Amino acid sequence: xxxxxxxxxxxxxxxxxxxxxxxxxxxxxxxxxxxxxxxxxxxxxxxxxxxxxxxxxxxxxxxxxxxxxxxxxxxxxxxxxxxxxxxxxxxxxxxxxxxxxxxxxxxxxxxxxxxxxxxxxxxxxxxxxxxxxxxxxxxxxxxxxxxxxxxxxxxxxxxxxxxxxxxxxxxxxxxxxxxxxxxxxxxxxxxxxxxxxxxxxxxxxxxxxxxxxxxxxxxxxxxxxxxxxxxxxxxxxxxxxxxxxxxxxxxxxxxxxxxxxxxxxxxxxxxxxxxxxxxxxxxxxxxxxxxxxxxxxxxxxxxxxxxxxxxxxxxxxxxxxxxxxxxxxxxxxxxxxxxxxxxxxxxxxxxxxxxxxxxxxxxxxxxxxxxxxxxxxxxxx
Amino acid sequence: xxxxxxxxxxxxxxxxxxxxxxxxxxxxxxxxxxxxxxxxxxxxxxxxxxxxxxxxxxxxxxxxxxxxxxxxxxxxxxxxxxxxxxxxxxxxxxxxxxxxxxxxxxxxxxxxxxxxxxxxxxxxxxxxxxxxxxxxxxxxxxxxxxxxxxxxxxxxxxxxxxxxxxxxxxxxxxxxxxxxxxxxxxxxxxxxxxxxxxxxxxxxxxxxxxxxxxxxxxxxxxxxxxxxxxxxxxxxxxxxxxxxxxxxxxxxxxxxxxxxxxxxxxxxxxxxxxxxxxxxxxxxxxxxxxxxxxxxxxxxxxxxxxxxxxxxxxxxxxxx
Numbered sequence: 001x002x003x004x005x006x007x008x009x010x011x012x013x014x015x016x017x018x019x020x021x022x023x024x025x026x027x028x029x030x031x032x033x034x035x036x037x038x039x040x041x042x043x044x045x046x047x048x049x050x051x052x053x054x055x056x057x058x059x060x061x062x063x064x065x066x067x068x069x070x071x072x073x074x075x076x077x078x079x080x081x082x083x084x085x086x087x088x089x090x091x092x093x094x095x096x097x098x099x100x101x102x103x104x105x106x107x108x109x110x111x112x113x114x115x116x117x118x119x120x121x122x123x124x125x126x127x128x129x130x131x132x133x134x135x136x137x138x139x140x141x142x143x144x145x146x147x148x149x150x151x152x153x154x155x156x157x158x159x160x161x162x163x164x165x166x167x168x169x170x171x172x173x174x175x176x177x178x179x180x181x182x183x184x185x186x187x188x189x190x191x192x193x194x195x196x197x198x199x200x201x202x203x204x205x206x207x208x209x210x211x212x213x214x215x216x217x218x219x220x221x222x223x224x225x226x227x228x229x230x231x232x233x234x235x236x237x238x239x240x241x242x243x244x245x246x247x248x249x250x251x252x253x254x255x256x257x258x259x260x261x262x263x264x265x266x267x268x269x270x271x272x273x274x275x276x277x278x279x280x281x282x283x284x285x286x287x288x289x290x291x292x293x294x295x296x297x298x299x300x301x302x303x304x305x306x307x308x309x310x311x312x313x314x315x316x317x318x319x320x321x322x323x324x325x326x327x328x329x330x331x332x333x334x335x336x337x338x339x340x341x342x343x344x345x346x347x348x349x350x351x352x353x354x355x356x357x358x359x360x361x362x363x364x365x366x367x368x369x370x371x372x373x374x375x376x377x378x379x380x381x
Numbered sequence: 382x383x384x385x386x387x388x389x390x391x392x393x394x395x396x397x398x399x400x401x402x403x404x405x406x407x408x409x410x411x412x413x414x415x416x417x418x419x420x421x422x423x424x425x426x427x428x429x430x431x432x433x434x435x436x437x438x439x440x441x442x443x444x445x446x447x448x449x450x451x452x453x454x455x456x457x458x459x460x461x462x463x464x465x466x467x468x469x470x471x472x473x474x475x476x477x478x479x480x481x482x483x484x485x486x487x488x489x490x491x492x493x494x495x496x497x498x499x500x501x502x503x504x505x506x507x508x509x510x511x512x513x514x515x516x517x518x519x520x521x522x523x524x525x526x527x528x529x530x531x532x533x534x535x536x537x538x539x540x541x542x543x544x545x546x547x548x549x550x551x552x553x554x555x556x557x558x559x560x561x562x563x564x565x566x567x568x569x570x571x572x573x574x575x576x577x578x579x580x581x582x583x584x585x586x587x588x589x590x591x592x593x594x595x596x597x598x599x600x601x602x603x604x605x606x607x608x609x610x611x612x613x614x615x616x617x618x619x620x621x622x623x624x625x626x627x628x629x630x631x632x633x634x635x636x637x638x639x640x641x642x643x644x645x646x647x648x649x650x651x652x653x654x655x656x657x658x659x660x661x662x663x664x665x666x667x668x669x670x671x672x673x674x675x676x677x678x679x680x681x682x683x684x685x686x687x688x689x690x691x692x693x694x695x696x697x698x699x700x701x
């Protein structure tokens with residue numbers, strides 16, 4: 001890989017015993033009778049691979065199966081629909097990925113989205129597309145600032161703070177809008193939510209751009225390094241000189257900015273927006289991020305995973321609709337998928353632990369009880 | 382971009398190409414698509430039944446999409462249905478304001494759009510089939526007047542509870558009711574919104590009963606709210622017929638049961654099944670390119686008459 005990521009893990013440790021695993025060129029008499037495949041399988045860090053690329057692979061497999069099994073899935077119009085649908089949750093999920101890597105999360109994104117979408121539609125009606133974009137993103141940023149201040153300065157736990165903001169913003173939206181939906185069907189505005197370039201929907205292009213922007217923020221800026229540091233171990237980061245409060249506030253502002261942008265896209269898509277838009281949105285966003293491989297504990301995460309998970313959820317909804325599956329059964333399916341994806345990691349860990357006692361030692365990134373046990377194991381061999 | 386991510390992206394493209402090769406051919410039989418507000422309500426179950434039976438009787442293929450009371454599902458699922466290739470779209474929209482993208486997509490594919498109840502959102506649909514809501518409100522007012530006159534009850538206070546604010550046509554029920562009831566000499570002490578939901582109808586009625594304990598009658602914009610109101614009245618120790626006369630709208634099964642049990646007074650019957658049938662007939666006409674006769678050309682509306690249902694009629698209806 002060409003880019004270097006800051007890794008908060010120690011270099012791979014070698015087993016106390018004789019055999020160096022870093023190269024395949026060792027004295028033949030010392031190596032146990034393993035085939036080349038088995039050795040490669042042992043050497044690969046399957047947990048990391050699964051975390052980074054697991055969901056992307058699953059998405060491709062699901063697309064393949066759906067294309068063969070579900071009539072009506074495999075046509076351009078449907079793909080456009082699935083990709084477009086994934087973008088609205090996806091843009092917000094990009095911001096949420098950064099927040100969860102930083103070890104926090106934001107429950108108010110749903111309420112913020114409704115407010116920003118209404119702002120976008122109303123401003124677009126009066127002033128045009130670009131002012132609408134600025135207004136929506138600005139409102140999102142302001143809400144993020146409130147969240148960040150509550151969490152970092154007033155020290156309210158993120159769950160409570162953002163829950164409170166959620167109710168506040170929700171009520172505020174009803175008051176400002178008087179319960180009415182704003183409508184606007186200006187061509188240049190709705191283009192952002194509905195049009196396509198070469199059969200790729202505009203919202204999806206925006207989503208990918210946001211994902212690239214988010215990944216760049218995480219991997220190429222100092223802010224990103226701070227985010228990973230705070231997420232891994234807040235106290236250690238604080239002692240090391242990371243400006244924890246400032247970074248935390250900025251994280252919430254980023255979540256708000258992305259949510260505002262996604263809200264504008266949604267308003268453009270629906271030609272309208274009003275209070276109560278998409279209840280339960282915040283949980284969809286968090287589920288997307290977690291399914292994508294970013295763990296709620298923080299410190300590690302994958303933007304590619306978020307993109308794949310957003311597409312996967314949209315695909316699932318689409319396939320279930322095409323098969324006329326009952327609405328409530330669909331909710332059960334979504335829950336099952338989430339649990340299944342998260343349990344894969346635990347099952348793999350168990351298997352790895354079992355096999356590590358039988359075969360040549362595998363590599364463990366530092367962090368977590370499992371590797372501590374394995375590390376102690378190696379030292380006491 | 383790291384090599385592995387690039388490989389995955391190529392794999393995705395390859396899969397798409399392979400899957401596209403399995404695309405199914407177009408169908409010969411015409412398909413009618415019906416997108417419905419929410420199948421958990423009796424009103425829409427009846428509407429769906431009428432639409433489905435008429436479509437199948439006319440020899441069409443029929444496909445149904447449930448919006449599950451969500452506007453984004455309404456837009457995405459209906460557009461998916463349009464992409465699947467239908468010849469006509471019948472829709473009962475959850476949020477008429479969000480009909481824009483749907484109507485645009487249908488117009489692009491030259492599919493006629495027939496709207497069944499709720500509202501048109503100011504879009505360029507072909508026709509909307511709607512009950513004569515204002516007349517229904519007037520019927521309710523006159524019925525309440527005749528019931529209260531035959532009592533010793535001196536109170537001239539009534540309350541009016543509306544549906545979800547975006548249901549502009551349903552709003553006409555309460556407008557018609559309030560206009561007529563004021564003409565008949567009553568006072569409307571409260572006009573509140575129950576957002577078309579049973580729980581809200583319950584809550585709002587409880588509040589009205591506390592604020593105006595001598596209210597004589599309540600008119601609610603739909604039956605789920607009316608049943609909620611009946612429960613609220615019962616919970617306050619009163620009766621929904623003798624003490625506070627409750628009138629709903631729709632003639633849903635839950636309301637008919639409540640009327641038969643003496644928990645509420647009356648309801649105005651819409652005929653969702655007939656409306657469903659009518660939308661299929663209109664779709665057929667539009668597909669043939671015929672011109673339609675509107676009841677009101679302003680918004681291309683076609684009215685369907687409504688009936689008053691009291692205890693006697695409720696019994697007959699339930700037996701059917």
